[in-house]
Amino acid sequence: MPDHAQLDRDHVWHPFTQQQGWSEEEPLVIERGEGSYLFDSEGRRYLDGTAALWCNVHGHRHPAIDRAVREQLDRVAHTTMLGLTHPGATELAARLTAIAPAGLSRVFYSDSGSTAAEIALKIAFQYQQQRGGEHARRTRFVRLREAYHGDTIGSVSVGGIDLFHSTYRPLLFETHVAEPGDAADLERVLAAHGGEVAAVVVEPLVQGAAGILVQPEGYLRAARELCDRFGVLLVCDEVATGFGRTGTMFACEQEGVAPDLMCLAKGITGGYLPLAATLATEEIYEGFLGSYEEFRTFFHGHTYTGNPLACAAALANLDVFEQERTLERLQPKIALLEELLAELAATDEVAEVRQKGFMVGIDLGDHDDALRMGHRVTVEARRRGAFIRPLGNTVVLMPPLSMAEDELRELVAIAKDSIHAAVTESILPV
Numbered sequence: 001m002p003d004h005a006q007l008d009r010d011h012v013w014h015p016f017t018q019q020q021g022w023s024e025e026e027p028l029v030i031e032r033g034e035g036s037y038l039f040d041s042e043g044r045r046y047l048d049g050t051a052a053l054w055c056n057v058h059g060h061r062h063p064a065i066d067r068a069v070r071e072q073l074d075r076v077a078h079t080t081m082l083g084l085t086h087p088g089a090t091e092l093a094a095r096l097t098a099i100a101p102a103g104l105s106r107v108f109y110s111d112s113g114s115t116a117a118e119i120a121l122k123i124a125f126q127y128q129q130q131r132g133g134e135h136a137r138r139t140r141f142v143r144l145r146e147a148y149h150g151d152t153i154g155s156v157s158v159g160g161i162d163l164f165h166s167t168y169r170p171l172l173f174e175t176h177v178a179e180p181g182d183a184a185d186l187e188r189v190l191a192a193h194g195g196e197v198a199a200v201v202v203e204p205l206v207q208g209a210a211g212i213l214v215q216p217e218g219y220l221r222a223a224r225e226l227c228d229r230f231g232v233l234l235v236c237d238e239v240a241t242g243f244g245r246t247g248t249m250f251a252c253e254q255e256g257v258a259p260d261l262m263c264l265a266k267g268i269t270g271g272y273l274p275l276a277a278t279l280a281t282e283e284i285y286e287g288f289l290g291s292y293e294e295f296r297t298f299f300h301g302h303t304y305t306g307n308p309l310a311c312a313a314a315l316a317n318l319d320v321f322e323q324e325r326t327l328e329r330l331q332p333k334i335a336l337l338e339e340l341l342a343e344l345a346a347t348d349e350v351a352e353v354r355q356k357g358f359m360v361g362i363d364l365g366d367h368d369d370a371l372r373m374g375h376r377v378t379v380e381a382r383r384r385g386a387f388i389r390p391l392g393n394t395v396v397l398m399p400p401l402s403m404a405e406d407e408l409r410e411l412v413a414i415a416k417d418s419i420h421a422a423v424t425e426s427i428l429p430v
């Protein structure tokens, strides 16, 4: 059998990874998954505390989603959305617009959260240009400090996490920056620059990659009202928050907000295959209509856009939401998680716990970067049978929505023991 750890060290370059440290550690080679668990090449099992990097919804190897992908495989694996359509794409578009906030009636497919955000930016920009007159001056975007919308240059331009983004600053387009969760600051920015702003871009309710920063209640609602007042579009990036993650199908619902553009990815296929969608209102869509030679076309599209296998998984994902009453059954589990986390928050080793639904950030407070405290915790967790990921000194728990109560208890217990072990060990001389 090939030595996958060695092949990895010899040939693979991992995302968001300092390869020097990585190649000194024994990589975990995951061979299969089942429900809330991952199994490595040695047969050891780990609770999947990251939901396959925030996208798994109903657990690994869900029979209904497995079957839907297999059945699609018997028809065709891939065609194209450029000049063709297919049943999965049409049906999914209808179902997404039916469950999305009011007014979002058009679906533009792509394949990652970054492209979904990139597309929202380009649509917003081109829409304002094509409206003409005063609107043509609307060429700027407002982003939130600590925002994350993906890793392509456009999405990085509206991002605000210095650690990830500052290197690329010279390549990025200029933006106006507002403080996260501070409606008065957004008002200040729009009052100063409103006439030149195409859109405000936000992660609704929770800024995930910032370390699970939860916005104060009413912020999103206020952002919507400010956008309306200043004639600016609102883009909600629901890539992380969508598909039940915050307790409702979409985070926007909790504040009764309907954005002009909405970005979906991660959970859209239940965590099975790469697929993304940028939803737009009919008004925006109509702004792109015209005869061919007017060149109002949206000239954008990726090769695997609207892939049929991914659409089949996405449709099955929505079916499972209905059949298993996922959102209803999630509510008591959110309450349980809150209870379990309250105990954890009371320990000396934890500075703060931030939670919205099934998004959790356990902030360990200030530690020397060189200690890599968040990372140490995840190494300890792995020894105890859970796979979790840190964001700096914040330990993130992002379980699949299907995770059972006893598994949630186990996950939080492992997190607690691992934090204790990592903090205690790091203060001992080595």
Ligand SMILES: *Cc1c(COP(=O)(O)O)cnc(C)c1O
Pocket (backbone or CB within 6 Å): 111, 112, 113, 114, 115, 117, 148, 149, 150, 151, 203, 208, 209, 237, 238, 239, 240, 241, 265, 266
């Ligand atoms: C993960 C994420 C993205 C980027 O998605 P990719 O599929 O990794 O490109 C964009 N926006 C938000 C809010 C995210 O959490």
